Amino acid sequence: MNLRLGLNILLVVGIVATVAGGAVLMFRDSGSSEGITITLDEPALAVTPAMYAEVPTTIKVYVSGEARHPGVYELPADARSDDALQAAGGPTSDAALETINLAKRLSDEDHIHIPGQADTEVMQIQDEASLPTASAGLPGQGGSRRLNINTATAEELTSLPNIGPSRAAAIVDYREREGPFDSVDDLTNVGGIGEKITDSIRDLVAVR
Structure with a gap:
């Protein structure tokens, strides 16, 4: 009786093993032939008028x-x-x-x-007309009046271009020491005043 029971158990185990093996083979065959397909929905692309606009070439x-x-x-x-x-x-x-x-x-x-x-x-011509000229005179003197270097004060002399307080004082000192100027060119005898400075103010001064 024990022998029959053992044979029955072996038979059941063999049947179960056979069925399980067949199932594994079927799963492999199915996976290798068909595979798995995954589909993702793509977002719709918005179409705008700018996508059709052409860049001007001319x-x-x-x-x-x-x-x-x-x-x-x-x-x-x-x-x-x-x-x-x-x-x-x-x-x-x-x-x-x-x-x-x-x-x-x-x-x-x-x-x-x-x-x-x-x-x-x-x-x-228009640009030149807008520039100040010697005939326009000095500020505060009006018209074509020129500054008399024999009577002008140091403060008045500083209204001339390129003549600062030190040069104005030098002109007054020279005038008091040497006497009145005989001509505008005599300004070159004043220390610190050369021909270039004299020429720059020649049309703005006078000797009287």
Whole structure:
């Protein structure tokens, strides 16, 4: 009876082992042939008008003045003033190119004006007219009145260009020691005052 029980147990163990082995083989075959697929949802890409906008590759500028063919010209987006001038046929013989920056980078709708020599002469005359002249006189003296170096005080002398308190005092000391000045050129005899300083105030002083 014990022998039969032992045989039955061995038979059951063998059946269980056979079934388990078959299950393992089926799992391996299934995994190797099909595998596992994982799908992730991608976020939707937002489409904006800016994605379709094109970067401009050209610009339009207006060239006027002393160019051979003034007008509106289409140029590359990275063009400079000289490119616009050349597109307009180049400068005329009267163009004052030294007054403009030919290396300036341009933008769309820019206006490049090429002045002529006559334009620069007018501007120069206007600039010179705005500068003070000797005929305008000294502050507080009015008109074309010049400062008399034989009677002017040290304080009045300091109103002259390049004449500070020490030089003004030197002029007064020289005048008191040597007597009145005979001419404006006598100022060169004063210590600390040479020809350059004398020339710089010549039209502002007088000897009376």
